[in-house]
Amino acid sequence: MEVTMSELTAVVHDAAEVVVAEGTQTPLQRVEDAAVAVEDGRVVAVGPTDEVVREYPPENARYTVDASGRSVVPGFVDSHTHACFAGDRSDEFEAKLRGKTYQEIMAEGGGILRTVRATREASDDELLADLLSHLDTMLSHGTTTVEVKSGYGLDTETELRMLDAVRRADEQHPVDVVATFMGAHAVPEGRDADDYVEEVVSEQLPAVETQGVAEFCDVFCEEGVFSVDQSRRVLEAGIEHGLTPKVHAEEFVHLGGAKLAVEVGAASADHLLQATETDVQTLVAADVTPVFLPGTAFTLDTEYADARAFLDAGAHVAVATDFNPNCYSQSMPFAVALACTGMKLTPAEALVAATEGGARALNREGGLGTLREGAPADLVVLDAPSYRHIPYNVGVNPVAAVLKGGDVVHV
Ligand SMILES: N=CN[C@@H](CCC(=O)O)C(=O)O
Numbered sequence: 001m002e003v004t005m006s007e008l009t010a011v012v013h014d015a016a017e018v019v020v021a022e023g024t025q026t027p028l029q030r031v032e033d034a035a036v037a038v039e040d041g042r043v044v045a046v047g048p049t050d051e052v053v054r055e056y057p058p059e060n061a062r063y064t065v066d067a068s069g070r071s072v073v074p075g076f077v078d079s080h081t082h083a084c085f086a087g088d089r090s091d092e093f094e095a096k097l098r099g100k101t102y103q104e105i106m107a108e109g110g111g112i113l114r115t116v117r118a119t120r121e122a123s124d125d126e127l128l129a130d131l132l133s134h135l136d137t138m139l140s141h142g143t144t145t146v147e148v149k150s151g152y153g154l155d156t157e158t159e160l161r162m163l164d165a166v167r168r169a170d171e172q173h174p175v176d177v178v179a180t181f182m183g184a185h186a187v188p189e190g191r192d193a194d195d196y197v198e199e200v201v202s203e204q205l206p207a208v209e210t211q212g213v214a215e216f217c218d219v220f221c222e223e224g225v226f227s228v229d230q231s232r233r234v235l236e237a238g239i240e241h242g243l244t245p246k247v248h249a250e251e252f253v254h255l256g257g258a259k260l261a262v263e264v265g266a267a268s269a270d271h272l273l274q275a276t277e278t279d280v281q282t283l284v285a286a287d288v289t290p291v292f293l294p295g296t297a298f299t300l301d302t303e304y305a306d307a308r309a310f311l312d313a314g315a316h317v318a319v320a321t322d323f324n325p326n327c328y329s330q331s332m333p334f335a336v337a338l339a340c341t342g343m344k345l346t347p348a349e350a351l352v353a354a355t356e357g358g359a360r361a362l363n364r365e366g367g368l369g370t371l372r373e374g375a376p377a378d379l380v381v382l383d384a385p386s387y388r389h390i391p392y393n394v395g396v397n398p399v400a401a402v403l404k405g406g407d408v409v410h411v
């Protein structure tokens with residue numbers, strides 16, 4: 001005889017609105033005067049409060065959240081971050097304000113390579129503590145799933161130490177953490193790029209597979225970093241070691257990273273500031289999720305990517321923070337605001353790109369990033385009557401509470 005026990009975990013009721021969110025090609029689905037019921041970590045009902053509470057009485061639930069006057073949206077899925085690192089680069093922000101470019105700072109030994117030096121020197125516990133602290137900040141701003149890349153080690157030992165910190169953070173923290181190996185983030189000081197690519201392929205990737213510590217493999221395909229051929233070599237080797245490709249593509253110079261993303265069947269192509277109309281058509285036809293990182297354009301004070309061209313071509317787009325020592329914001333609400341002001345997404349498009357779009361960029365299309373029935377119960381209660389306040393009330397954290405799998409994990 002089969003016995004199953006289901007548990008009414010949470011009822012969030014009397015919300016001014018609940019945003020279901022489906023995809024950036026679908027009009028925003030939302031319900032007014034609404035409630036959400038959660039059983040065993042999944043959404044079991046979304047609808048008018050009176051109907052939901054009749055079937056799922058709040059008094060039977062472990063958590064009851066009175067969301068009167070507030071809006072409920074899916075937890076943010078931040079699909080592109082470099083959140084595991086040590087050191088501080090706040091002085092580079094000032095140098096950029098005085099006119100230095102990102103490339104000039106790198107050429108002087110700053111930028112990524114400076115973070116590599118600090119990360120190699122940090123202990124395992126320091127790396128973990130810093131990452132956990134960033135996850136706390138992300139959670140308090142409504143992020144419930146985040147992707148974190150390695151790539152500040154650039155040697156086998158430190159890349160593995162970073163990915164181990166990511167694994168431990170995932171175990172210890174309510175936010176779900178998805179690991180990406182990015183040994184090909186920069187060419188280490190004093191090394192030749194081809195020679196280093198061979199190290200990534202023959203040493204780092206086999207070690208990452210043995211440890212089972214990453215799901216994706218990313219590469220910085222950029223002029224002066226890794227060429228298309230070098231990037232292809234890394235991503236194809238990554239596939240052989242069980243990792244799904246992602247590409248930092250067409251950020252500063254148009255090099256062919258978008259085309260490469262299609263060729264290798266990447267889950268996403270990210271940045272895309274220099275993408276051409278052909279890139280747009282090719283990525284959309286191949287269903288590679290375009291990930292836009294407006295915080296990077298804001299920090300570098302550059303033009304923003306043309307996300308509208310992708311939306312017009314039928315793409316389901318994603319928006320993420322790109323949190324890293326150069327783009328120092330863990331806040332998805334801020335990324336949503338910049339997606340609106342910088343890329344002219346509507347608040348609805350930006351919100352869906354930051355939730356369901358992020359799930360697509362991580363190949364998690366079974367409901368993550370939405371509040372439809374059956375989806376993981378990752379909910380954000382906003383201290384505002386509408387999702388429209390996320391980009392409107394800019395510079396203020398709009399999050400009142402966060403539920404992860406139906407448990408209240410932040411108030
Ligand atoms: N573009 C390459 N990597 C990061 C920046 C990393 C850094 O500057 O430390 C990015 O996605 O923007």
Ligand SMILES: [Zn+2]
Nearest residue numbers: 080082248322
């Ligand atoms: Zn990046």
